[in-house]
Amino acid sequence: MSKKYKCAFITGATSGIGEELAKLLANMGVELLLTGRNEEKLKSMGHPYFACDLADKTQREALFSWALSHQPDLWINNAGFGLYGPFDQLSEQEIESMVQVNMTALTEGTHKALGYFLEKERRGTILNVSSMSAHFAFPLGALYSATKSYVRQLTISLDAEYRQRGVSLLVSLPGVVKTDFQSRAARGKAVSYPPLAMDSRFAAKEIWRQIERSKREHRFDWRYRFLQRVQALLPQSVADSIITRALKKRI
Numbered sequence: 001m002s003k004k005y006k007c008a009f010i011t012g013a014t015s016g017i018g019e020e021l022a023k024l025l026a027n028m029g030v031e032l033l034l035t036g037r038n039e040e041k042l043k044s045m046g047h048p049y050f051a052c053d054l055a056d057k058t059q060r061e062a063l064f065s066w067a068l069s070h071q072p073d074l075w076i077n078n079a080g081f082g083l084y085g086p087f088d089q090l091s092e093q094e095i096e097s098m099v100q101v102n103m104t105a106l107t108e109g110t111h112k113a114l115g116y117f118l119e120k121e122r123r124g125t126i127l128n129v130s131s132m133s134a135h136f137a138f139p140l141g142a143l144y145s146a147t148k149s150y151v152r153q154l155t156i157s158l159d160a161e162y163r164q165r166g167v168s169l170l171v172s173l174p175g176v177v178k179t180d181f182q183s184r185a186a187r188g189k190a191v192s193y194p195p196l197a198m199d200s201r202f203a204a205k206e207i208w209r210q211i212e213r214s215k216r217e218h219r220f221d222w223r224y225r226f227l228q229r230v231q232a233l234l235p236q237s238v239a240d241s242i243i244t245r246a247l248k249k250r251i
């Protein structure tokens with residue numbers, strides 16, 4: 001049972017990490033407010049929901065008003081997607097959509113939730129999902145990793161700005177997680193996971209542990225933290241070619 005949180009809003013709750021987070025929080029007696037585009041899936045999950053395409057400004061404004069009217073005390077911006085491949089081959093529409101979902105919607109959601117917590121003088125937590133890719137040069141995934149670097153920088157800076165006023169802003173950086181994310185990023189191509197890949201249940205537990213500890217930034221798991229150190233010691237060209245080779249298998 002969570003003593004600290006009564007009601008959580010979760011974006012990207014229809015699959016992967018968000019779905020596992022929803023199950024985990026529901027088991028702890030936290031009321032849920034869920035969103036995603038897949039309305040059938042949302043309906044089947046048995047919690048209040050609002051189907052929304054986060055790439056659409058009008059839809060997400062309605063979503064945020066609905067969510068805040070239920071007075072959440074935990075706000076999780078988890079929705080996001082990537083597309084692997086050479087940057088010059090992304091369409092304008094794909095670029096726009098990734099920026100809208102991964103950055104703009106997350107920024108607006110963070111702004112609305114923060115404003116709500118401050119105005120009501122309520123303690124609250126905002127958790128944003130970034131990625132370990134935010135820490136590397138990420139050839140063939142440049143735009144995706146750039147959006148996740150943005151999420152990290154925004155969140156750690158806001159936490160430094162607002163924690164004293166009762167709002168904690170946390171950022172999670174998972175390594176590879178076995179979800180629909182990878183095949184979506186590979187445009188439907190079947191993908192094999194690297195040995196370091198973790199399952200979505202494990203990722204959800206790591207995120208919950210971070211929330212409980214109110215830890216500003218959490219990179220997981222330890223193997224990725226170790227790799228980050230190793231990578232920093234490698235010549236840049238070697239690190240670049242390792243990542244390029246891994247991502248080439250996905251395009």
Ligand SMILES: NC(=O)c1ccc[n+]([C@@H]2O[C@H](COP(=O)([O-])OP(=O)(O)OC[C@H]3O[C@@H](n4cnc5c(N)ncnc54)[C@H](OP(=O)(O)O)[C@@H]3O)[C@@H](O)[C@H]2O)c1
Nearest residue numbers: 012014015016017036037038054079080131176177179181
């Ligand atoms: N899997 C990984 O290896 C990995 C690693 C590091 C970070 N992450 C991050 O973890 C987060 C969750 O990803 P996941 O691995 O759980 O992937 P996933 O299974 O593909 O889930 C992504 C979620 O985002 C939602 N979403 C995507 N585009 C949307 C849009 N336009 N409007 C509304 N919702 C949208 C999807 O819902 P609908 O399809 O219903 O719209 C889905 O619920 C993402 O931010 C991702 O960048 C993933």
